[in-house]
Amino acid sequence: MKFDCEITNATIVDPRGHYRGTISISGEKVAGVLAEPSGNAARTIDAEGLVALPGMVDQHVHFMDPGDNSREDFIHGSSAAAVGGVTTVVEHTHSNPVLSAENLREKRVYLKDRSVIDFGLMAHVFPDTIKHVPDLWEEGAAAFKVFTCTTHGVPGLLPDDLLRLFRSLSEAGARGLVHCEDEFITEDNEERLRAGLREDYGVVLEWRSPEAELVAVNTVALLARLTGANITVAHASQPEVIDLARRERELGAILSIESCPQYFYLDSEDVREHGPTRKFTPPARDAPAGEYMWERLARGDIDLISTDHAPSTLDQKFESDIWDCPFGLPGVETTLTLLLNAVNEDRLTLERLVDVYSTTPARLLGLYPRKGAIRVGSDADVVLVDVDEEHVLRTGEIISKAGWTPFEGHRVKGRPVMTILRGQVVAKDGKVVAEPATGTFITQ
Numbered sequence: 001m002k003f004d005c006e007i008t009n010a011t012i013v014d015p016r017g018h019y020r021g022t023i024s025i026s027g028e029k030v031a032g033v034l035a036e037p038s039g040n041a042a043r044t045i046d047a048e049g050l051v052a053l054p055g056m057v058d059q060h061v062h063f064m065d066p067g068d069n070s071r072e073d074f075i076h077g078s079s080a081a082a083v084g085g086v087t088t089v090v091e092h093t094h095s096n097p098v099l100s101a102e103n104l105r106e107k108r109v110y111l112k113d114r115s116v117i118d119f120g121l122m123a124h125v126f127p128d129t130i131k132h133v134p135d136l137w138e139e140g141a142a143a144f145k146v147f148t149c150t151t152h153g154v155p156g157l158l159p160d161d162l163l164r165l166f167r168s169l170s171e172a173g174a175r176g177l178v179h180c181e182d183e184f185i186t187e188d189n190e191e192r193l194r195a196g197l198r199e200d201y202g203v204v205l206e207w208r209s210p211e212a213e214l215v216a217v218n219t220v221a222l223l224a225r226l227t228g229a230n231i232t233v234a235h236a237s238q239p240e241v242i243d244l245a246r247r248e249r250e251l252g253a254i255l256s257i258e259s260c261p262q263y264f265y266l267d268s269e270d271v272r273e274h275g276p277t278r279k280f281t282p283p284a285r286d287a288p289a290g291e292y293m294w295e296r297l298a299r300g301d302i303d304l305i306s307t308d309h310a311p312s313t314l315d316q317k318f319e320s321d322i323w324d325c326p327f328g329l330p331g332v333e334t335t336l337t338l339l340l341n342a343v344n345e346d347r348l349t350l351e352r353l354v355d356v357y358s359t360t361p362a363r364l365l366g367l368y369p370r371k372g373a374i375r376v377g378s379d380a381d382v383v384l385v386d387v388d389e390e391h392v393l394r395t396g397e398i399i400s401k402a403g404w405t406p407f408e409g410h411r412v413k414g415r416p417v418m419t420i421l422r423g424q425v426v427a428k429d430g431k432v433v434a435e436p437a438t439g440t441f442i443t444q
Contacts, residue, residue: 055087340414
């Protein structure tokens with residue numbers, strides 16, 4: 001058999017282990033995983049000294065496109081993802097939410113030539129749009145994003161709405177991704193802090209308090225168990241969230257836990273010092289919460305890593321006070337690098353990295369083994385990484401429209417050097433080498 005391409009001399013990693021071999025590619029698919037090169041390929045990529053991972057699957061990004069995309073757009077965001085070793089994203093935009101099947105169809109058409117990598121689309125659910133869940137799921141929504149408190153202009157769902165929604169998700173066989181902060185606690189905190197004329201950076205920590213997250217997670221986890229809905233807790237910020245969710249899982253809840261690099265690498269002192277460029281919610285917590293999060297990630301209590309990539313430019317971050325400047329951080333470009341650094345620090349294994357940032361998100365999205373695997377029949381999505389290369393993360397190298405990183409100056413070890421989407425090289429050595437129309441819309 002004549003192959004389109006072979007990746008030779010690679011150390012191939014999946015969640016079960018690693019081995020040396022050759023990845024043979026034909027017609028955008030993995031056609032063989034061989035012990036030795038076949039010598040029968042139209043082109044060869046020599047991966048000597050590199051590690052081959054399945055392309056990363058980031059289920060939680062915001063590219064703000066269509067709409068006001070001054071903070072980010074799909075071309076820049078998907079390019080940043082490609083450079084960062086991500087071959088599939090699931091996107092949703094708060095400023096222009098998908099609330100109906102028609103919205104989803106329109107967005108798919110708009111994005112047909114604006115993504116370097118493959119992408120799915122998540123729908124929002126407002127209290128008055130729960131009725132649209134079945135049609136959206138049928139139309140190809142990847143999942144449904146839900147807030148338990150009003151944030152980013154998106155209305156929160158109180159427990160009665162959540163109960164109706166979770167029943168609908170369960171009946172449809174759909175999945176929800178829930179932002180967990182209690183509406184009443186955050187509202188009360190904000191009222192108290194504003195009455196005290198507080199404008200210091202510490203207001204973020206007290207406004208979006210640990211208690212607000214825990215109360216909401218408790219409600220969401222219980223309702224997930226009572227309804228049988230498939231629910232993911234978004235961006236868990238503290239170890240107590242994981243422990244609380246585990247309790248409901250042991251009682252039968254279909255519940256998964258997502259977290260993000262900012263909850264491992266940043267803490268409350270970073271928020272107090274840097275303010276707007278560390279304003280995201282839930283916020284980073286008091287040290288040593290990050291250390292406990294690493295422990296739970298390594299032992300399997302955290303199911304998946306996403307970025308919650310929600311950038312703003314520095315001008316946008318500092319054009320208002322701490323109350324009104326935008327939430328969110330850029331992250332899709334640096335997350336794999338930070339996880340590779342964690343591997344070098346013995347915080348997790350390469351196998352666990354693949355599990356949490358590729359295989360498990362692909363499974364939860366119904367895309368596995370098309371995505372999240374290097375096996376015969378899978379899409380030929382491969383990221384080659386140099387696990388030994390030491391470098392410093394620099395704002396000047398960021399491709400996202402944000403143009404900066406909260407990890408500026410961090411010395412790290414390990415980086416992606418080539419990203420391959422369905423057999424085509426889309427990024428190499430920190431540069432995008434493919435056109436925006438390379439990526440396609442995908443659904444389970």
